[in-house]
Amino acid sequence: MSELSLRAKKLDAADELAPLRSRFVLDNASDHAADAAGIYLDGNSLGALQANVPGRIEDVVRRQWGELRIRSWDESGWWTAPERIGDRIAPLVGAAPGQIVVGDSTSVNVFKALVAAVRMVDPTRDEILVDATTFPTDGYIAESAARLTGRTLRPVTPAEVPAALGERTAAVLLNHVDYRSGRLHDLPSLTAAIHASGALAVWDLCHSVGALPVGLDEHGVDLAVGCTYKYLNGGPGAPAFLYVRRDLQDRFDSPLPGWNSHAEPFGMSQSYDPAPGALRGRVGTPDILSMLALEAALEIWDEVSVAAVRAKSLALTDFFLECVAAYTEPGRVTSVTPELHEERGSQIALRCPDAGDVMKQLIDRGVVGDFRNPDVLRFGFSPLYVSFAETERAARVLAEVLG
Ligand SMILES: Cc1ncc(COP(=O)(O)O)c(C=O)c1O
Numbered sequence: 127m128s129e130l131s132l133r134a135k136k137l138d139a140a141d142e143l144a145p146l147r148s149r150f151v152l153d154n155a156s157d158h159a160a161d162a163a164g165i166y167l168d169g170n171s172l173g174a175l176q177a178n179v180p181g182r183i184e185d186v187v188r189r190q191w192g193e194l195r196i197r198s199w200d201e202s203g204w205w206t207a208p209e210r211i212g213d214r215i216a217p218l219v220g221a222a223p224g225q226i227v228v229g230d231s232t233s234v235n236v237f238k239a240l241v242a243a244v245r246m247v248d249p250t251r252d253e254i255l256v257d258a259t260t261f262p263t264d265g266y267i268a269e270s271a272a273r274l275t276g277r278t279l280r281p282v283t284p285a286e287v288p289a290a291l292g293e294r295t296a297a298v299l300l301n302h303v304d305y306r307s308g309r310l311h312d313l314p315s316l317t318a319a320i321h322a323s324g325a326l327a328v329w330d331l332c333h334s335v336g337a338l339p340v341g342l343d344e345h346g347v348d349l350a351v352g353c354t355y356k357y358l359n360g361g362p363g364a365p366a367f368l369y370v371r372r373d374l375q376d377r378f379d380s381p382l383p384g385w386n387s388h389a390e391p392f393g394m395s396q397s398y399d400p401a402p403g404a405l406r407g408r409v410g411t412p413d414i415l416s417m418l419a420l421e422a423a424l425e426i427w428d429e430v431s432v433a434a435v436r437a438k439s440l441a442l443t444d445f446f447l448e449c450v451a452a453y454t455e456p457g458r459v460t461s462v463t464p465e466l467h468e469e470r471g472s473q474i475a476l477r478c479p480d481a482g483d484v485m486k487q488l489i490d491r492g493v494v495g496d497f498r499n500p501d502v503l504r505f506g507f508s509p510l511y512v513s514f515a516e517t518e519r520a521a522r523v524l525a526e527v528l529g
Pocket residue numbers: 231232233234261263264301305330332333353366
């Protein structure tokens with residue numbers, strides 16, 4: 127046994143989160159196999175299933191829907207699920223209750239948040255800044271939001287934001303963690319700079335929620351969105367969330383004012399009167415099956431803190447980088463993920479010219495990460511279920527494939 131695999135064993139033995147791994151449906155049979163198999167490093171794309179979720183969905187379908195039918199909107203808490211589950215997510219992103227609703231996709235919530243942000247600031251502010259390296263959907267939606275609100279869209283890298291801010295800036299849309307490189311951007315200082323210019327900050331938390339502390343209230347973030355199918359393990363297409371800071375809620379003028387956000391949704395009025403609070407972020411009838419799968423998936427957070435998850439995430443990514451350096455010929459891959467902890471999310475992105483082919487071979491050998499055009503291998507480390515032994519084995523198989 128190599129020094130690194132021995133160390134992995136010790137790290138797993140000392141890992142306080144290790145028992146939580148048994149809650150997930152994983153390829154446990156391969157845990158102690160000599161060869162790597164069933165190592166899932168794609169939780170930054172789709173989190174793994176937890177064992178309590180299928181039973182919950184069965185109950186929602188058979189009893190709540192099958193037996194109670196329409197009564198479940200009230201008796202099973204369906205109607206209030208968006209805000210109830212929003213309050214469950216709130217502590218994970220450092221938000222007090224009453225500021226988050228769950229529903230729609232991240233893309234749709236980016237639209238709501240950005241248009242609403244622009245509508246809150248002085249109309250002379252005619253420019254929206256967007257992260258030039260953003261996950262594409264945010265850029266597409268920002269372009270449409272700018273067109274609809276009569277603003278100009280200016281793509282800038284997060285590093286260029288402070289210099290680009292000015293009297294013309296209405297709002298800035300940024301990603302907390304870059305989906306490709308895994309770089310963690312400095313939310314506190316960027317938010318402060320955006321505020322100093324008089325603009326509003328909209329953050330996309332898709333790659334940070336459930337992986338690291340966010341501190342929305344502490345840092346005075348204005349609006350934020352995030353997805354629940356990555357590190358929150360909510361399931362494929364699980365609904366996203368929208369955060370609107372409490373003191374902005376009265377001014378939140380939704381560009382999608384559906385009846386679920388009406389002050390009296392069952393008043394069936396022809397005129398729109400927005401509900402108070404975060405409820406204004408709702409649109410139409412929520413997707414109850416996905417939403418309640420997410421609610422079941424979130425129960426694990428009763429037993430674990432974001433701080434503990436962050437500590438293990440950094441330990442896993444540090445260890446992976448160390449194993450890759452030890453096993454791989456120098457220069458064969460280059461990490462594009464920052465070394466510094468304060469600049470790192472919960473994934474490692476390695477660049478190599480034949481990344482597409484390398485990832486195919488890795489997946490064939492049971493190490494599941496993903497490939498991002500044109501030359502990036504992504505490995506996501508979900509601390510709730512990824513072990514140090516898997517991390518070491520994944521690096522070993524990677525080195526063999528890179529050969
Ligand atoms: C940073 C980021 N923003 C937005 C999205 C898109 O989310 P959705 O397809 O759920 O709208 C993703 C999806 O992976 C993402 O990584």
